[in-house]
Amino acid sequence: MAAPFTVLIMAAGQGTRMRSDVPKVLHRVAGKTLVEWVVDSARAAGAARVVAIVRPGDGVAEGLPDGVEIAEQREGEGTGAAVLAARDAVIGPDAGSGPCGSDGDGTVVVMSGDHPLVTVEQLQGLVEEHEQREAAATLLTTDKLDPAGYGRVVRDSSDTVERVFETKHPGRTPEELAVREVNLGTYAFDAAALFAALQEVELEHGERYLPGVLPLLRGDGRTIAAFKTDDPDAAVGINDRAGLMRAEEIAQRRIIEAHARSGVTFLHPGTTRVEAGVTIGSDTVIGPCTVLEGRTTIGERCEVGPHTTLRDATIEEGALVLHAFVVEAIVGPGVKVGPFAYLRPGTHVHAGAKVGTFVEVKNSDIGEGAKVPHLSYIGDADVGEQSNLGASTITANYDGREKHRTKLGKSVKTSVHTSLVAPLNVGDRAYTGAGSAITEDVPEGALAIARERQKNIEGYADRKDQEDSQK
Numbered sequence: 001m002a003a004p005f006t007v008l009i010m011a012a013g014q015g016t017r018m019r020s021d022v023p024k025v026l027h028r029v030a031g032k033t034l035v036e037w038v039v040d041s042a043r044a045a046g047a048a049r050v051v052a053i054v055r056p057g058d059g060v061a062e063g064l065p066d067g068v069e070i071a072e073q074r075e076g077e078g079t080g081a082a083v084l085a086a087r088d089a090v091i092g093p094d095a096g097s098g099p100c101g102s103d104g105d106g107t108v109v110v111m112s113g114d115h116p117l118v119t120v121e122q123l124q125g126l127v128e129e130h131e132q133r134e135a136a137a138t139l140l141t142t143d144k145l146d147p148a149g150y151g152r153v154v155r156d157s158s159d160t161v162e163r164v165f166e167t168k169h170p171g172r173t174p175e176e177l178a179v180r181e182v183n184l185g186t187y188a189f190d191a192a193a194l195f196a197a198l199q200e201v202e203l204e205h206g207e208r209y210l211p212g213v214l215p216l217l218r219g220d221g222r223t224i225a226a227f228k229t230d231d232p233d234a235a236v237g238i239n240d241r242a243g244l245m246r247a248e249e250i251a252q253r254r255i256i257e258a259h260a261r262s263g264v265t266f267l268h269p270g271t272t273r274v275e276a277g278v279t280i281g282s283d284t285v286i287g288p289c290t291v292l293e294g295r296t297t298i299g300e301r302c303e304v305g306p307h308t309t310l311r312d313a314t315i316e317e318g319a320l321v322l323h324a325f326v327v328e329a330i331v332g333p334g335v336k337v338g339p340f341a342y343l344r345p346g347t348h349v350h351a352g353a354k355v356g357t358f359v360e361v362k363n364s365d366i367g368e369g370a371k372v373p374h375l376s377y378i379g380d381a382d383v384g385e386q387s388n389l390g391a392s393t394i395t396a397n398y399d400g401r402e403k404h405r406t407k408l409g410k411s412v413k414t415s416v417h418t419s420l421v422a423p424l425n426v427g428d429r430a431y432t433g434a435g436s437a438i439t440e441d442v443p444e445g446a447l448a449i450a451r452e453r454q455k456n457i458e459g460y461a462d463r464k465d466q467e468d469s470q471k
Contacts (some may be wrong), residue, residue, distance in 0.1 A: 005106065005127055006050035006191070011035050011064075011113035012055040012073050017240040019287070025113040026063040027244055030251040031275030031293060034238055037251075039065050039114035045123035051089050052113065053082045060113075070409045078207030080198050083110055087195045092415035107131065108191040110210065116247055117233040118186055129227040130188035133160070137194070137214060137223035140186040144232040150182035151211060153226055164214055183211070184234050193217060226410055240434070272305075281317065299333070308338070316351075329361075332368075350385070364395075367410070379403075380422065384410035388432070389395070389418075396421045409444065 011025045018024050023034040032040070035052065043049050051069040054060040061070050073085035089439035090108055107130060111118060122140060130138035141153050148167070154176075156162040164183050165176065187210070194213060196218075199213035216428060218224050231248050237243065255276060256269050263282030266272055279284070280298045287305025292298070296310045299317035306311065306323065313326040316333045323339035329347035331337055336354045346363035349355055353366045356373040362423045364378050372378055376389055379443065380397040382405070393414045395406040404422035412426050415434035420426070427444030435451045442448040 001194060003107065003131065005046070005109055005188070006049045006051065007042040007109045007111060008071075008083060008086050008090065009035060009038050009042070009050065009052045009068075009111050010079060011052045011111045012058060012059050012082060018244075019241070023058055023060045023063070024238065025060060027238065029116050029238075029244065029247045030255060030273075031277055033117075034116045034247075035060070035063070035113040036065055037276075038111050038113055038118065039068055041118055041120050043112065044120040045127070047109070051086055053086050076208055077211040078204075080201050080208035080212055083210055084195065084208065084419055086461060087198075091191050091195060106191050108189050108194060110187045110189065112185055112237060115185065115234065115236065115237045116238070117236050119231065119234070119252055122186070122227075122229050122231065122234055125228045125229070126186065126188050129225055133223055133225040133356040135160075135188075135225040136190045136220075138225040138227060139164070139189040140184045140234060141181050141226045141228045142184060142230065142232045142235070143180040143182070143228065144230055145182060145235060147182045150184075150235070152176070152179040153181040153183055154179060155181070155226070161214070161218075161226050163218070164211055179266040181228065182235075184229075184232075185237075189213075190222075193222060241304065267305075287322075313343075381406040381408065381420075383408045384412060384428065386410055387412040389414045390416040392417045394419055395424075421450045 018027060026033045030038065039050055049069060051071050052064055053071045053073050056072050056074060069089060071086035071089040073082050076084065083320045104435045107127060109123065109127065113188055126138055126140050139153065149196050151164045151166055153164050154162045167177060180456045196211035197216040200216055201208050214224055236250065238247055252273060255274050256272065257264055259274065259280050260266060263279045265285045267285065268288035271289045272286055273433060277294060278292045278296045281300030282303040283300055284298055284304065288316030291309040293310065294312040296313045298315040301318045302315055303320045304315065308323060308352065311327045314330045315321060316331060318334045319331045321331060321337040324337045324341045326343040328345035329343040331349050332351040332353065334352045335349045338345065340358050341355050342360040342398050343355065344362040346407045347361045349366040350368045352369045354371045354373060355361055355366065358374060359372050359376045361372065362379040364381040364383065366372065366383045367387065369385050370383050372389045373391065375392045377394045378396050380403050381395045387408055387410065397403050406420045406422045406424045407454065408426045409428035409430065411429045414432045417435045418432045419437040421437060421439045424438065424441060426442040427446065429445045430442045431447040432438055433447065433449035433451065435450060437450050438448050439450065
């Protein structure tokens with residue numbers, strides 16, 4: 001078990017290439033901001049503290065997850081200047097009294113807020129390698145990428161890092177160009193050694209770069225280690241919307257594969273989107289063109305989709321939801337929803353009930369076994385168990401000033417084209433006549449009819465034809 005460590009996240013900067021007023025690290029991948037991905041990985045890997053380095057007034061601090069500490073970078077440019085801005089937060093103004101340890105030491109991991117795909121396993125492996133080697137610095141590396149454009153890592157005979165070099169400078173030898181292992185930009189450091197070395201790093205074009213500490217630490221006889229991963233996706237950094245799309249694609253693959261390994265079937269994963277906060281029970285089948293967002297929870301043995309969107313929804317075991325849009329609603333066990341149904345916030349459809357074709361339900365309670373089969377709007381209503389609402393039943397819940405509630409008892413049966421004008425109470429086992437506009441309470445077991453009596457005018461068509469011919 002690794003000792004507690006601190007994670008520094010470089011989160012400053014607007015990211016103008018995103019063409020957005022939203023700070024770069026607050027853009028979202030699979031429902032979470034870039035920086036939230038990094039924070040969640042850090043915490044899951046065992047970080048005792050997470051500190052985000054931000055620029056004053058850049059808007060990042062306001063979008064950070066709860067519990068993340070803030071260090072403001074008020075001066076300097078470059079990754080080294082950013083990390084140096086967190087010195088007091090990590091080891092205190094006087095080394096030896098800081099929170100990392102009694103001597104201002106301890107492990108600090110440095111991550112980039114725009115690299116959302118670094119995994120928990122990679123961070124844990126990085127920290128373990130760092131501590132086992134008693135290193136001053138440890139790099140996360142891979143040899144599974146095209147090395148062009150990356151800092152290449154040269155190891156010595158003891159398998160520690162001898163140096164990191166860039167190939168953009170001329171004069172590199174064939175042996176150097178053959179090096180495949182590259183630095184991915186995530187590091188573990190001895191905190192005291194890091195901040196001491198950072199102050200000695202020379203500026204390049206006015207910027208202080210974090211990798212500049214590596215030769216200084218090596219020159220002091222300290223060990224530079226590397227933890228090599230076979231998953232190169234940690235290298236994916238977001239600089240523009242194209243990078244955001246690439247990260248989304250990778251995150252979706254990871255999320256869907258994880259659900260599949262837990263017993264979920266995806267009939268067409270290439271058309272399915274599942275956000276990071278979604279949970280799905282085993283033996284559930286997700287159909288094509290389905291979108292699962294936010295805090296959506298799906299139970300076991302459900303069928304969801306095709307062409308269904310669930311947002312912050314709860315779908316309980318055995319439910320069937322087809323061609324539907326469900327937002328902040330609860331669908332109970334064995335419920336059937338759709339096709340082409342819309343469940344809006346505050347709706348709870350209880351066990352065994354049905355909400356059918358072209359039905360919209362808002363802020364309503366649909367009782368056990370009740371049916372709203374087709375072409376209806378049910379808003380601000382309580383529908384009793386085993387009730388059956390005929391086609392085109394609606395609740396008129398708004399009088400132009402206030403919303404009112406409609407309450408239907410058990411086993412109520414409305415005929416087609418019934419308007420229930422709230423506030424209204426309909427008793428158990430009551431009926432309504434087709435085409436009725438019900439404006440008064442209906443007693444238990446009664447039949448309510450509220451429509452004009454039909455009148456047939458004999459010979460009307462003949463008279464109409466005669467009038468037309470005389471024009």
